[in-house]
Amino acid sequence: MKKSLMFLATLTVLTAGCAVAQPGYNRYPTPAQTNPRADDAYEAYRIDQLDNIVGLTNRQEKQLRKIENDYDRRGLTARERRNPQAFQRLQREKQQAMLAVLTPAQRQKLFAFQQGRRYDRGGIYGRRG
Numbered sequence: 001m002k003k004s005l006m007f008l009a010t011l012t013v014l015t016a017g018c019a020v021a022q023p024g025y026n027r028y029p030t031p032a033q034t035n036p037r038a039d040d041a042y043e044a045y046r047i048d049q050l051d052n053i054v055g056l057t058n059r060q061e062k063q064l065r066k067i068e069n070d071y072d073r074r075g076l077t078a079r080e081r082r083n084p085q086a087f088q089r090l091q092r093e094k095q096q097a098m099l100a101v102l103t104p105a106q107r108q109k110l111f112a113f114q115q116g117r118r119y120d121r122g123g124i125y126g127r128r129g
Contacts, residue, residue: 043065047061047065047068053109053113054102054106054109055106056106060101063101064098067097067098067101071090071094071097074090
């Protein structure tokens with residue numbers, strides 16, 4: 001009887017320990033975590049969109065890709081991931097570094113494009129009223 005009670009107690013402890021969620025375990029990983037090439041493809045798409053808007057030179061494209069890769073490699077520590085301000089700060093630094101690559105005329109063209117799209121959120125139906 002003692003052996004069977006001891007066995008049940010051990011079994012209960014072992015199964016309860018496995019059922020507890022692991023800290024740091026991400027149940028729904030982003031595509032970039034499961035497939036780094038998906039992140040690279042998305043970054044290439046965004047750089048191509050920027051190229052269509054402002055007309056980047058080959059040198060500028062290479063610099064932008066280098067900035068993207070540097071910030072991907074840099075990442076955030078586990079403690080910083082829990083802090084939204086740290087993530088926003090990193091994104092702001094990345095955006096400023098990317099804007100520094102553009103010439104003043106290209107920056108102005110980009111800002112004008114963004115301003116023009118600011119109120120164009122109506123989709124295919126436009127504004128209703």
